[in-house]
Amino acid sequence: MRRRTVLPLAALGLALFSVSALATPHEMRQEMIERGKTLTFACIGCHGIRGYNIPYPNYNVPKIAGQNRAYLLAALKDYRDGLRQFPTMVAETRAFTKHELREIATYFASLRGRVKTRTPIYSRSEAKRGAKLVSTCAACHGLHGIAVAPEFPDLAGQYPSYLERALEEYKHGLRRNAIMNGMAASLTHREIVEIANYFASQKGPLGQIPGA
Numbered sequence: 143m144r145r146r147t148v149l150p151l152a153a154l155g156l157a158l159f160s161v162s163a164l165a166t167p168h169e170m171r172q173e174m175i176e177r178g179k180t181l182t183f184a185c186i187g188c189h190g191i192r193g194y195n196i197p198y199p200n201y202n203v204p205k206i207a208g209q210n211r212a213y214l215l216a217a218l219k220d221y222r223d224g225l226r227q228f229p230t231m232v233a234e235t236r237a238f239t240k241h242e243l244r245e246i247a248t249y250f251a252s253l254r255g256r257v258k259t260r261t262p263i264y265s266r267s268e269a270k271r272g273a274k275l276v277s278t279c280a281a282c283h284g285l286h287g288i289a290v291a292p293e294f295p296d297l298a299g300q301y302p303s304y305l306e307r308a309l310e311e312y313k314h315g316l317r318r319n320a321i322m323n324g325m326a327a328s329l330t331h332r333e334i335v336e337i338a339n340y341f342a343s344q345k346g347p348l349g350q351i352p353g354a
């Protein structure tokens with residue numbers, strides 16, 4: 143009788159011991175953030191500088207600090223897999239493993255609430271007209287550009303020139319995404335400019351990554 147209970151108890155003890163030896167979810171996340179940070183020094187030169195511009199076509203490098211983690215990871219994978227075009231980003235993402243991309247996305251998302259957020263320069267009159275065009279977009283991106291789920295990007299306070307570029311790319315199939323290709327297909331250039339200015343005018347959590 144005694145013998146039968148001793149063994150299971152010993153096994154239970156061993157199991158409890160190994161569980162406590164493992165890192166907690168919080169510690170594991172903290173470790174991912176730290177590792178992600180060490181992988182992103184090369185990104186600071188563009189994503190760490192406020193108002194940094196890319197020429198031909200001319201638009202601002204997007205704010206990525208504080209963006210939603212699931213979206214960031216999907217974006218990084220899309221560059222690596224060629225669903226998005228920007229050559230530097232394709233090259234940067236191909237230098238990392240899937241796990242490293244996860245660490246990078248975790249780090250950028252962890253900056254939410256810890257970076258300066260400024261409303262970019264935008265056109266008030268365009269934004270006013272844009273406000274009337276975003277009822278469909280609100281289902282995923284929120285009426286004020288704060289996404290309803292982490293799979294969708296926050297658009298609030300993003301550079302209008304970047305939002306415009308992204309929408310033009312979806313419209314012309316240069317950036318491939320089943321949902322957004324459909325959404326952008328029927329927008330005119332005018333409407334794209336107005337919508338971009340509207341979302342840019344909203345208060346949001348996005349900013350530059352620190353370090354520059």
Ligand code: HEC
Nearest residue numbers: 184185188196203204206214217218226228230231234246
């Ligand atoms: C030469 C400047 C440059 C460098 C260096 C750079 N990026 Fe980018 N990044 C851009 C530009 C420009 C875009 C927008 C490109 C486009 O239109 O698709 C972008 C887009 C992104 C996006 C998508 C943002 C969104 O809202 O969809 C992520 C995420 C990103 N970069 C992460 C990184 C990471 C991580 C690194 C470093 C490993 C890095 N970038 C290095 C210029 C740069």
Ligand code: HEC
Nearest residue numbers: 216278279281282293294295305308309319321322325337
């Ligand atoms: C059903 C959900 C859904 C709706 C509705 C929707 N979007 Fe999106 N949007 C997405 C998803 C998902 C992505 C990310 C796609 C990708 O990975 O390229 C996205 C990406 C974007 C981006 C790129 C942001 C960035 O940081 O690169 C812009 C700009 C955008 N949407 C604007 C709009 C506008 C404007 C509308 C309305 C006309 C709209 N969306 C409607 C789901 C949606």
